[in-house]
Amino acid sequence: MSGVTNRTVTDGEDDSRLDRWFKQHYPSLARGRLEKLLRTGQIRVDGGRVKAGHRLRAGQTVRVPPLGLETAAPAPARRLRSRDDTAGHQATAKLLADAVLYRDDAVLVINKPAGLPVQGGSGSPLHVDGALDGLRFGHGERPRLVHRLDKDTSGALVLARDAAAARWLTAAFRGQDAQKLYWAMVIGEPQPRQGQVDLPLAKRPGRAGEKMTVDHESGNRAISRYTVVENLAGKVSFVAMTPVTGRTHQLRVHMAEIGVPVLGDGKYGGKEAFLVGDGVSRKLHLHARRLRLCRPDGEVLDVSAPPLGHFAQSLAFFGFEQAAGDAAFARLFEVGV
Structure with a gap:
């Protein structure tokens, strides 16, 4: 047993x-x-x-608890861990340990790289969840996931270091108390340059897997706020966004629905989500830049994740200023839209 x-x-x-x-x-x-x-x-x-x-x-x-059952069904779409998987998770844990942005006795914040899933799936043997044992840093408990980022989204990911922290962090995310600033590069220029998208979303099956779609009859309400930080000749914009609600792929779907798909988001933007020419990555350009929330003791947790890899390279390629992207936080949260 x-x-x-x-x-x-x-x-x-x-x-x-x-x-x-x-x-x-x-x-x-x-x-x-x-x-x-x-x-x-x-x-x-x-x-x-x-x-x-x-x-x-x-x-x-x-x-x-101990059940005394002879067998337990494995989680769907999860393979039995092989030796290669174990070594892979250990390597992932080392990568994430080097990506820690903030750590105290209750909270751990990492800068998740693009391309790494938060949880496992049929085609994802390596993921953050599988590497959490390697992120204890001498703490007795295994860190716990309290929210998620898409596989191809980079940036600030919060982990709880014990059960008590998991409860208040989960409540903060579910109750929309957490202020989340995302950066994205989108095709074209949103009109108006600052606004709110309020379109209900529902999950639908498809030949290429499940997708979120706008569904005015049975969809869940989804609200996103955005503001244009900079624009380059009407072809590509540096945009700051926040999801007021927390639906799957919400920001990506909403941007595509108003005619400005996130750069590299073929899933929702199709071929229109890509720029022709050298120097621009075809990967998704969506980054969880900043997270701000109030702790139970009244202290404020405020963490920013520096963009890395292709996102940072594209910022430099287009000449977009990170300082301007940070200034958008006030427009989205302190002043409102």
Whole structure:
């Protein structure tokens, strides 16, 4: 019989009922026993007691007590870890340890590189979640995910270093208390130059995988604010944005819907999301630049992630000023749109 384990809810399991999550992962666990484990607090989500009908959110941690079951179903789309995977996760942990932007006893903030998923998937053997054991820095608990960034989005990613921190951080992100500043380069120039996009989004299947689409009948409300930082001859703009709500791919879909797809976002912008010519990367140009939120003790956590790789190279190529991008924070949050 194994001991207590903590499992992270994946993106594909977002909004699943807890009882159905257990049925999927532990099919031989009887319903009556599940209810008893929940009543006695042996099963918890982010450290708190919950009921069988609790809706899970991606990034939450499910505490699973010793069950004494012979087998447990693996998480969907996750391979058994091979020796190569283990070595890969160790290398990823070292990469992320060098990318730490902020660390204290409760919080860890890293500058996630573009191309690295936060959680695993069918084509992603290496990811942040798989490397968290290597980011303890002498702390007893394994860091926990409290929010996520898209695989191809770079920038500030917050990790909780214990259960208490996971609770208040998760509440801050879910309650829209966290101020998140994103930088992007988009094709063309948004009109007006500063505004708000309010279009409901829903997830739809497709031949190339799931996509978010605007759905005025059954979509969830999604609001994004943006302001143009600089524009180059009407061809490409440096834009600062913030997602007021937190829907999947929200900023990318909203920019594409108003006719200015994020540079390199073929998924939502198609061929119009790319510039012809040398010197510009075809990768997604979206970066989580700054994160600001209030801690339970009243102190403010304010962390900025310097752009790296292709994003930094494109800023220099177009001659866009980072200082101007930082100045947009006041326009989006302190003054509003």
